[in-house]
Amino acid sequence: MSLDTEHENVQAALAAEALDALDGEEREALHAHLAGCAECRAELESLREAASLLAHTAPHVPLAPARSDRIRARLLARAAADVRGGEAAEPVVAAPETRVIPIASRRRSALPAWLAAAASVLIAIGLGAYALSLRGRVSSLEQQTASLSRDRGRLESTLAEREATLAALAGPEVRVITLASTQERAPSGRMFWNPVRRRYTFFAYNLPQVRPGREYQLWLITPAGPVAAPTFRPGRDGAGSVEGAYDVPNEQIRAVAVTEEPAGGLPKPTGEVLIVGNAAE
Numbered sequence: 001m002s003l004d005t006e007h008e009n010v011q012a013a014l015a016a017e018a019l020d021a022l023d024g025e026e027r028e029a030l031h032a033h034l035a036g037c038a039e040c041r042a043e044l045e046s047l048r049e050a051a052s053l054l055a056h057t058a059p060h061v062p063l064a065p066a067r068s069d070r071i072r073a074r075l076l077a078r079a080a081a082d083v084r085g086g087e088a089a090e091p092v093v094a095a096p097e098t099r100v101i102p103i104a105s106r107r108r109s110a111l112p113a114w115l116a117a118a119a120s121v122l123i124a125i126g127l128g129a130y131a132l133s134l135r136g137r138v139s140s141l142e143q144q145t146a147s148l149s150r151d152r153g154r155l156e157s158t159l160a161e162r163e164a165t166l167a168a169l170a171g172p173e174v175r176v177i178t179l180a181s182t183q184e185r186a187p188s189g190r191m192f193w194n195p196v197r198r199r200y201t202f203f204a205y206n207l208p209q210v211r212p213g214r215e216y217q218l219w220l221i222t223p224a225g226p227v228a229a230p231t232f233r234p235g236r237d238g239a240g241s242v243e244g245a246y247d248v249p250n251e252q253i254r255a256v257a258v259t260e261e262p263a264g265g266l267p268k269p270t271g272e273v274l275i276v277g278n279a280a281e
């Protein structure tokens with residue numbers, strides 16, 4: 001037998017060896033060839049891995065029952081024909097559960113070429129199913145990753161806002177203006193005012209609910225008159241907050257006040273002053 005022919009024969013039988021289905025002379029011949037052929041050794045190694053993957057994959061991605069029954073019936077019919085040699089004139093189609101050939105008896109005879117081919121086909125089917133299930137898992141992991149990274153983006157932007165608020169509040173230069181009222185369950189407010197960053201963060205408490213179409217508006221009171229700041233709407237607990245930047249010179253801010261105005265606010269106040277605090281305190 002030429003080396004090339006031997007190599008081809010061994011290649012054809014490798015799948016059967018991976019399934020531990022070779023015996024006797026055929027197995028010895030195969031291993032004698034393997035000793036001198038790295039390509040066949042590598043091929044056998046990968047077929048063995050594939051065969052062990054099949055064991056894990058089969059329960060998750062079974063063949064369609066009709067298809068696997070047809071394949072099994074064909075294999076069994078061929079096996080029966082081989083066992084009886086030339087006597088088998090007609091193919092025998094047997095129910096799989098009654099005609100499964102025990103591995104021990106199969107091992108006693110040399111492996112027919114068709115079984116090696118069938119083993120290759122089964123490995124290919126199994127690898128296809130395995131690849132399919134891997135692809136499914138990868139795509140579900142990709143979706144989870146995308147969703148986590150969206151969550152992370154939201155958290156980071158919330159965190160950045162909080163940090164900006166804290167930075168505006170926390171400096172040694174920050175001044176606090178307390179706004180008070182004389183009413184019962186009195187509304188009150190506290191303005192954290194950073195004259196270096198020229199930003200303020202204002203909190204109000206116990207504010208009465210506003211009517212529809214109305215909001216509270218914050219004012220910076222200067223000698224030239226009130227300077228409009230943003231509007232806000234208190235929550236159910238009467239608390240509200242607003243933050244912003246200003247470009248009034250620091251020394252001109254004499255007081256801070258809150259009025260009720262049409263939603264969106266006005267350039268000059270029209271409502272009564274609800275709370276007021278002195279910036280010069």
Ligand SMILES: [Zn+2]
Pocket residue numbers: 006007010011033037038039040
């Ligand atoms: Zn070889």
